[in-house]
Amino acid sequence: MKEKVFQESIKIIAKENLGADYFKLSLSSPKISHSAKPGQFVELRVSDANIPLLRRPLGVHRVEGNTFEVLCEIVGKGTELLSKKEPGDFLDVIGPLGNGFDCDLPSAARQLPILVAGGMGVAPLIFLAEKLAERKTKNSKFKIKVLIGAKTKSHILCEKEFKKLGCKVKIATDDGSRGFRGKATDLLKKELSTVSCQLATVYTCGPQAMLKAVAKLSGAHNLPAQVSLEAHMSCGFGACLGCVVDTKDGYKRVCKEGPVFWADDIIWG
Amino acid sequence: MKAKLSINIGKLKLKNPVMAASGTFGYAEEFSGFMDLKKLGAVVSKTITLRPRQGNPPPRTCETPAGMLNSIGLENPGLDAFINCKLPVLVKTGVPVIVSIASESGWPEFVELAGCLDKLKEVAAIEINISCPNIRSTKHKAQSVKLISQDPKATYEVVKAVRRATAKTLITKLSPNVTDITEMAMAAERAGSDAVSLINTVTGMSVDVATRQPKIACVTGGLSGPAIRPIAVRMVWEVYRKIKIPIIGMGGIMDTASALEFFMAGASAISIGTANFINPRAAAEIITGLERFLIKNKIKDIRQLIGSVKSEN
Ligand SMILES: Cc1cc2nc3c(=O)[nH]c(=O)nc-3n(C[C@H](O)[C@H](O)[C@H](O)COP(=O)(O)OP(=O)(O)OC[C@H]3O[C@@H](n4cnc5c(N)ncnc54)[C@H](O)[C@@H]3O)c2cc1C
Ligand SMILES: Cc1cc2nc3c(=O)[nH]c(=O)nc-3n(C[C@H](O)[C@H](O)[C@H](O)COP(=O)(O)O)c2cc1C
Numbered sequence: 366m367k368e369k370v371f372q373e374s375i376k377i378i379a380k381e382n383l384g385a386d387y388f389k390l391s392l393s394s395p396k397i398s399h400s401a402k403p404g405q406f407v408e409l410r411v412s413d414a415n416i417p418l419l420r421r422p423l424g425v426h427r428v429e430g431n432t433f434e435v436l437c438e439i440v441g442k443g444t445e446l447l448s449k450k451e452p453g454d455f456l457d458v459i460g461p462l463g464n465g466f467d468c469d470l471p472s473a474a475r476q477l478p479i480l481v482a483g484g485m486g487v488a489p490l491i492f493l494a495e496k497l498a499e500r501k502t503k504n505s506k507f508k509i510k511v512l513i514g515a516k517t518k519s520h521i522l523c524e525k526e527f528k529k530l531g532c533k534v535k536i537a538t539d540d541g542s543r544g545f546r547g548k549a550t551d552l553l554k555k556e557l558s559t560v561s562c563q564l565a566t567v568y569t570c571g572p573q574a575m576l577k578a579v580a581k582l583s584g585a586h587n588l589p590a591q592v593s594l595e596a597h598m599s600c601g602f603g604a605c606l607g608c609v610v611d612t613k614d615g616y617k618r619v620c621k622e623g624p625v626f627w628a629d630d631i632i633w634g
Numbered sequence: 635m636k637a638k639l640s641i642n643i644g645k646l647k648l649k650n651p652v653m654a655a656s657g658t659f660g661y662a663e664e665f666s667g668f669m670d671l672k673k674l675g676a677v678v679s680k681t682i683t684l685r686p687r688q689g690n691p692p693p694r695t696c697e698t699p700a701g702m703l704n705s706i707g708l709e710n711p712g713l714d715a716f717i718n719c720k721l722p723v724l725v726k727t728g729v730p731v732i733v734s735i736a737s738e739s740g741w742p743e744f745v746e747l748a749g750c751l752d753k754l755k756e757v758a759a760i761e762i763n764i765s766c767p768n769i770r771s772t773k774h775k776a777q778s779v780k781l782i783s784q785d786p787k788a789t790y791e792v793v794k795a796v797r798r799a800t801a802k803t804l805i806t807k808l809s810p811n812v813t814d815i816t817e818m819a820m821a822a823e824r825a826g827s828d829a830v831s832l833i834n835t836v837t838g839m840s841v842d843v844a845t846r847q848p849k850i851a852c853v854t855g856g857l858s859g860p861a862i863r864p865i866a867v868r869m870v871w872e873v874y875r876k877i878k879i880p881i882i883g884m885g886g887i888m889d890t891a892s893a894l895e896f897f898m899a900g901a902s903a904i905s906i907g908t909a910n911f912i913n914p915r916a917a918a919e920i921i922t923g924l925e926r927f928l929i930k931n932k933i934k935d936i937r938q939l940i941g942s943v944k945s946e947n
């Protein structure tokens with residue numbers, strides 16, 4: 366089926382600074398909000414000038430009615446310019462783009478989704494958790510586990526939101542200022558060694574090194590894993606062939622065939 | 635008042651002089667949701683080779699001031715799959731399809747490609763890409779390989795050979811990575827090319843200072859976007875005064891004003907490249923913008939603009 370993509374000038378409804386260079390924008394677009402799926406992203410123009418030239422990709426963080434949210438970390442000039450935008454300003458946005466997470470796994474067989482987030486990787490996973498939580502029925506044993514890895518306790522994002530959805534959240538920080546001292550992948554290793562995880566499906570987003578480790582761990586336990594990849598994107602909608610990743614079927618465009626892939630299809634360099 | 639935008643390139647009649655540049659428009663279907671593709675003057679396909687090419691390893695692109703570097707490496711499905719799977723998609727746009735071709739092995743491959751395409755009525759014209767900076771094998775990645783379009787004799791030979799293989803409109807795409815682009819344009823004209831396209835990307839390089847790694851895997855790549863526009867306009871102007879065949883100008887065209895620069899410098903038509911990535915409606919907006927400019931300035935025919943820059947020499 367051909368999915369619809371929109372290019373629109375969209376109004377910023379609200380903005381929230383979340384500390385530690387993180388901020389959240391709520392954007393008003395019935396079209397994008399109604400068609401977006403977890404794991405998809407949008408391409409934003411952060412300036413009308415030629416520097417920065419290219420759009421910036423950001424995951425769809427949450428959807429509520431006619432608005433959707435993006436969660437962003439300031440890492441360079443583009444995200445810095447974006448952080449200066451205020452409610453009432455308009456942004457030129459293309460979306461929703463890419464192939465998101467596959468949320469339709471046979472629910473009877475797979476009762477345990479494990480979401481692994483590293484840093485900004487939590488951004489698309491809230492939307493995913495919301496969609497997965499809809500599958501929960503009264504007497505099912507269905508339980509979503511969320512493993513969050515962050516630099517320090519002030520870099521932990523979305524903990525409350527996940528808990529509100531009924532997820533079981535575990536936290537690791539690099540400096541041990543909250544939760545386990547270590548990485549999200551350390552939490553996953555511990556999790557997977559328990560018997561209850563035999564029917565788990567792993568969903569993950571975060572830095573490349575973490576994705577690779579998660580893929581390896583899931584593979585070792587014979588668990589299906591979906592990974593949301595990042596690549597430098599010049600267009601975001603399949604036209605430039607710039608964003609490819611090596612897979613078992615040759616190069617695939619992260620922006621079009623991805624950003625979410627099955628971990629065992631990727632050739633992890 | 636109505637302004638005339640139509641233009642002829644060889645035997646090819648275009649309803650307007652705005653095309654989508656090779657390699658920057660996917661196979662057109664990626665843009666169907668953004669604009670009415672029927673508005674375009676023509677589409678140029680991604681460059682096709684005889685055999686499939688998987689292209690260069692990632693990362694393949696990075697951003698630079700007012701531009702971008704790419705080293706896609708002519709990823710394409712090869713001639714057969716192109717004809718069977720991609721050409722029909724391009725034809726669906728309803729506008730003339732110009733097929734761009736390149737050779738991995740010298741001019742006989744160009745001749746074979748052109749010979750096959752010559753038989754297809756869906757192909758409106760052939761553009762020979764003798765200027766792609768990304769077609770060397772990755773084994774010699776840091777080594778620059780001489781392009782056909784860096785040698786007037788080689789340019790002449792290839793164009794001449796392809797000319798014999800096809801009666802279709804033939805366009806030769808030139809590289810800016812030369813001392814004197816007019817020599818190459820004149821060689822293409824002498825060999826029977828119906829038009830020249832310029833410019834392809836400018837070879838460039840960018841380093842990530844935190845990691846000391848080149849930002850793209852192939853180390854060097856092709857620079858495109860507004861950053862190269864003055865180079866492109868200058869080259870169009872130089873070539874315009876040396877040849878009689880039409881020039882298809884490109885390089886950093888983002889909007890109507892930058893499109894007009896090219897016509898005034900001597901282009902008969904233009905191609906939109908990198909701008910498609912930033913504003914997928916750019917080509918359609920420029921077509922409307924050109925028409926408005928002509929009407930506002932009481933110019934009846936866009937051909938009156940060609941080479942109209944008021945330069946003394
Ligand atoms: C599918 C996808 C979803 C993403 N979702 C989020 C998100 O939800 N929240 C978030 O904070 N970040 C997200 N990112 C990362 C975000 O796009 C980059 O941080 C941002 O583009 C950096 O721009 P900059 O100008 O601030 O930094 P720059 O100084 O330009 O670069 C900093 C880093 O960002 C990378 N980058 C720059 N431009 C691009 C581009 N056009 N495409 C991809 N990477 C780029 C660079 O390679 C570099 O590693 C996502 C990236 C992708 C590919
Ligand atoms: C990602 C990318 C891929 C390209 N691929 C091709 C190609 O396959 N064949 C070709 O002749 N030119 C190719 N080009 C060059 C463009 O067609 C054009 O000549 C050049 O980018 C300058 O125009 P621009 O600045 O408007 O992009 C490519 C350019 C880009 C940015």
Ligand code: FES
Pocket residue numbers: 597598599600601602603604605606607608609618619620621
């Ligand atoms: S970013 Fe252009 S094809 Fe993916």
